[in-house]
Amino acid sequence: MFPLSRVIISAALLLTVSLMVQAETFTFTAIPDADASRLQERFDKVADYLSAELGVEVKYIPVKSYAAAITAFRNNQVQLAWFGGLSGVQARRLVVNSEAIAQGYEDQLFxxxxxxxxxxxxxxxxxxxxxxxxxxxxxxxxxxxxxxxxxxxxxxxxxxxxxxxxxxxxxxxxxxxxxxxxxxxxxxxxxxxxxxxxxxxxxxxxxxxxxxxxxxxTPTYPDYQWTIRGDVDARYGGNFKQRVTQALLNMSDPNLLASFPRQSFLPASNQDYAPIENTAQAIGLLD
CATH class of the missing domain: 3.40.190.10 (Periplasmic binding protein-like II)
Structure with missing residues (x-):
């Protein structure tokens, strides 16, 4: 039999590891399409909202360029990103099983x-x-x-x-x-x-x-969307992707929505952005 002290230490270590997993920060970024201070204010609010909804620490990480947002997503420095239509297509082509999960109501007809x-x-x-x-x-x-x-x-x-x-x-x-x-x-x-x-x-x-x-x-086209990595369930626990999706779809605070500005968020899929991918290929913007 193991000495009682060893059992206690082992249990304490398991608890510590469990708490570390639970406390792992979920990070996201956004393409820098406007003034940086405005983006920081907007997405800090989103981080607070998601933290409360998901029960984990959520942090917004600003980037300097569209390419940097894609790189951060590819390298798993962020697990979620608010991309434009093209940057989302580019990012999903680089990260296996990543998915567009939500778009603004207005993003259907941008x-x-x-x-x-x-x-x-x-x-x-x-x-x-x-x-x-x-x-x-x-x-x-x-x-x-x-x-x-x-x-x-x-x-x-x-x-x-x-x-x-x-x-x-x-x-x-x-x-x-x-x-x-x-x-x-x-x-x-x-x-x-x-x-x-x-x-x-x-x-x-x-x-x-x-x-x-x-x-x-111009005529309308699909644009902005939230894209999430395909490995978040393994990293943050089962059904995490669905929980993030639901939190975004449930966003209803008028002040929070107005900062985008969007009237609401709707479900999205990779297929919604096929027209963007086809256009990018047609003019040589995709490999």
Whole structure:
């Protein structure tokens, strides 16, 4: 028989290991599509909400770029991510069994605004603005669905050439807020921007409509979604993926939803983003 002291020590060690497993932090990130301070405020609230719903510590980890968000997900530095359509497709191709689990109500029918500096003389139109050819043009991040993938797709469709051939100069601002700022300042004549970032900044008074305005809106497409790694059940306990999914779908606090902004979250699947994957392949953005 084992001495009583050894049994007690073994039991204590087992309890310690059990508590460590229970206390393991669940981490998530998000593509940096807007001002960093705004993202930190938004996703710290999400972390607090998920912590309460899941009964584990949840931490938001900011990243500097879309590529960094994908890398963090691939390397298991984060287990959940708020991706755009393209970045989600890219991440899921790198992590076996990862899944899109929830999308915003608005993400079913997302769109991109083309915006122009007032000096161009261009105004809102129902059809693609052919007058942008030969002007200076800025996308957002190179990995952005709304700020690069979809606008580039439409540019190629209309002009039958790459953006670098269609425009006098092409830039990549890095995020939608900077795209708006650069076009408003006249650094670029035309740009492509996430329609929700535009509407949010317009409502908050950050946009001067006498200097920059929307000249065209793309047809709708699927965009942002929450994507989770396929190994979370093994790491955090059975049914954890479903618990995370349900917590996201149950998010109902108006203040929390408004920070996205989304009216609610709905179930999502990898198949929902097949149109994004097909478009990315068609213009050479996927290997």
């Amino acid at each position: 769109k991109t605004y083309f915006i122009a500096h007032h000096s161009t003389g261009m105004t809102a139109a129902e059809t693609f603005p052919l007058g942008i050819e030969g002007k200076t043009f800025t996308f957002g991040s190179k990995g952005s669905t709304s700020g690069r993938l979809m606008p580039e797709f439409h540019i190629r469709e209309q002009f039958k050439m790459a953006p670098e051939q269609a425009f006098a100069r092409v830039g990549y601002s890095g995020d939608h807020s900077r795209t708006i700022a650069q076009v408003q300042a006249g650094a670029y004549q035309v740009g492509a921007v996430n329609y929700q970032v535009w509407e949010t900044e317009l409502a908050s008074g950050k946009i001067d409509p006498t200097k920059v305005s929307v000249i065209w809106s």
